[in-house]
Amino acid sequence: MKRLIVVLGMLCCITFNSVSQSLNRRWYMPDFLTAQYAGSIGFISGGAGYEIFRKKAGVELLVGVVPGFIDSAPLETINLKFTGSIINVKINEAVTLTPLTAGLFFCYTPGIEYSSDLPSWYPEGYYWWSEAVRVNIFIGGHVSAMTDRFGRSRKVQAYYEIGTNEIKLVSYIQNSDALTVWNILHAGIGVRYFFSDIHR
């Protein structure tokens, strides 16, 4: 797992260098890099992604970590996240506000103690959920701004998201008296750095 984080980190560096230094962007080079705090995928997480659907949405791969100094049970996650923009408000030439986004992500937590399939010594259907995979839905928002801080004109974005996963959602649906929606929600915040210099 640590190797995976190192590889991803190197990939990000290579991407960052090659994309920022050459104008010949390769097709597979990501459109943006992401760093996130919390959000049920790690204390911190980082990764890269692509803008899709005429930049109305994004898909990204994030690796998250909960280090040992944060929790006595350290964790790593690999996440595939889809975020769509629903409302966009152009504040001025440099700043766009997106007050409503919605999306979903799959969080995979590797480790022999977290089975993704039911191990062989359980009868079929003994547990219906996977320990290793969580499915999350969320809404959120972001603000994007153009900046010259990085030596050239670049888009940067700050975002938040608030959502839940399938096992908390099913707990809430069956217990609307004892639980409130605030019981099951979790939040994350993050930043994205875009390689494109064209602000939409």
Add this chain to the structure above:
Amino acid sequence: MSQNKVAIVGIVVLLGACSLFEYHPYETNVAYRNLNAKAIERIAKSVNDKDTITVISIGDSQRFYDELEDFVQSANQQRADFVFLNGDITDFGIKDEYEWIHDIMKKLTIPYVAVIGNHDLSGNGEEIFEKMYGPLNNYFVVNRHKFILLNTNGREYHFNKKIPDISWLQEQLTSNDTFDHATVVSHIPPFDSDFDLSLEHDYVAALQSSEKVKLSLHAHKHTFKDTIPYSDGIRYLVSTSMDERMYLIIKIYGDQYEYKKVYF
């Protein structure tokens, strides 16, 4: 620069303080600690030297929060000394569930003692249980009656012939001058297929040979069961899950006991 640092530290502290920021569903830094030890301390004071100990036995509160709230209301009407929450406290073994359950159970006017169930071991549930309630195998003595809490969730350990810990159980049941009688409390009964059946005989023999045990309390099966399966006079009482809206209220005096079912 130092101003920036102050701002960053400030932001991190603020973010940490906001409970909405979850790092992972399996995080283990649960808000409540050592609850069983605290409950046992209260029990020791309240039971003191009463002739009769009155115990409520429930289990399988997993994902039945609404029903558990109704249970607490009903149990608060009883004149019981304490409650056993006998395993499958949670459904997925996540920190949030453990906290939701205690937020309801802390409204009890009497203490409750929790026992580990198979669902509670999912994810990092074992570590959370240890932080929140204490050791998975535990015991306490009130009024010369010993209550032994035992982890019997053998399937969760791939039937490794170590769960339940028979030698620890034998040790606890060995005569000494601190107790006259004992009751064993565990989630999975020894006649269930989720119990490590290679240890069934050893469990039963440990209870029999001690000559201290009349009752073995369980849950897990989600339906009520009252049985003396080994023709040895030792009764196995299985509580329902909370959605069945029933609990057992057991009066223990000397080597005698009686119980009744209460529906709520």
